[in-house]
């Protein structure tokens with residue numbers, strides 16, 4: 001397997017890195033200052049979006065773009081290294097219209113929207129004029145098992161009436177968030193995986209109440225992880241995505257490429273942690289030696305490099321598999337990277353914080369935010385344990401043909 005970046009990928013990487021160095025990195029301080037002062041979206045976001053669009057650095061994540069749609073047509077393997085570069089400054093993905101959960105929602109609408117839904121929701125989303133959210137998780141049920149979802153979507157004439165409570169709904173506090181893709185149950189009596197449906201719910205519909213923005217490990221995300229009450233929310237039946245009962249299938253289709261994006265962004269953050277660790281360890285001395293000359297810290301640097309390279313190769317393999325056989329065929333690899341990348345990030349951020357001493361846990365470095373980002377990613381898009389269960393299940397299934405061969409390696413004693 002050869003994951004050497006193609007010439008096209010190298011050109012885009014250089015262009016994107018240059019854009020980041022010229023326009024994004026110099027504004028990290030300003031972003032922090034404005035957001036802490038309650039200004040969101042930040043004053044320069046629309047300018048940066050325009051620049052990115054002009055440069056063709058727009059909607060880089062969608063392999064199946066139509067010719068008349070804005071953006072590039074990169075494969076998952078081509079996009080993955082670009083997601084890594086964006087991950088270095090987590091808020092930057094929005095500059096290129098490549099931020100979750102809008103990316104996943106665009107993929108869903110791209111695959112399943114009617115022409116009218118396309119015009120009303122997908123086109124403005126692809127143009128970056130609006131933002132969106134994906135509302136599945138509920139506080140009252142274990143939502144890592146999507147069949148538990150209880151929000152009701154009841155048909156009444158030409159409308160659906162929605163009742164339920166959702167939480168951790170990313171982006172819902174963004175002032176430009178205009179709609180949700182909401183998952184609920186249209187038929188609680190149907191087969192387990194046909195009870196769910198997805199509907200489009202405009203943010204300003206009567207009965208949608210955004211109650212709070214939930215902090216994560218006390219970290220405030222301005223775009224929000226919102227708790228939302230849907231009380232007798234009425235939308236026309238034309239807002240259904242696909243058919244009634246398709247919700248579970250659509251949820252599955254939505255999640256493959258998004259996990260590549262999350263994991264590559266985590267690798268980008270891990271690289272920044274390592275770069276900071278390496279720089280700091282060459283500036284500070286204790287007991288007569290630079291920090292990197294102390295064995296423990298040299299080992300953290302070395303291990304971090306090894307672990308980043310391992311993780312990146314596995315993510316690139318998963319991206320390549322999705323391109324070749326689709327997300328379903330790449331299920332095991334996708335679950336593997338979803339377990340590895342967040343833990344990689346928390347481990348390397350933790351080492352870097354330690355090397356920085358007290359400054360490492362202050363707001364003067366991005367390390368604490370990166371650590372939080374890695375830790376919450378062990379839950380978002382499926383907890384580690386669910387992915388480990390998937391890997392084990394597939395491993396057991398694939399082993400069936402080899403059980404007899406495996407037995408040949410056993411040499412038990414002959415017992416009388």
Ligand SMILES: Cc1cc2nc3c(=O)[nH]c(=O)nc-3n(C[C@H](O)[C@H](O)[C@H](O)COP(=O)(O)OP(=O)(O)OC[C@H]3O[C@@H](n4cnc5c(N)ncnc54)[C@H](O)[C@@H]3O)c2cc1C
Pocket residue numbers: 101134135136137138141142143144145167168169170171216225376377379380381382383384385386389
């Ligand atoms: C930062 C962040 C952003 C999020 N954004 C969104 C969003 O935009 N939209 C949305 O709908 N949701 C979002 N979520 C919610 C996320 O998808 C859920 O938290 C996740 O699916 C787990 O569901 P739960 O919290 O109900 O945990 P539960 O389902 O209650 O699971 C709790 C724990 O049980 C254990 N567990 C579960 N299954 C197994 C198993 N098979 N084997 C062993 N142990 C198991 C795991 O340790 C798991 O963490 C977000 C979450 C976070 C933290």
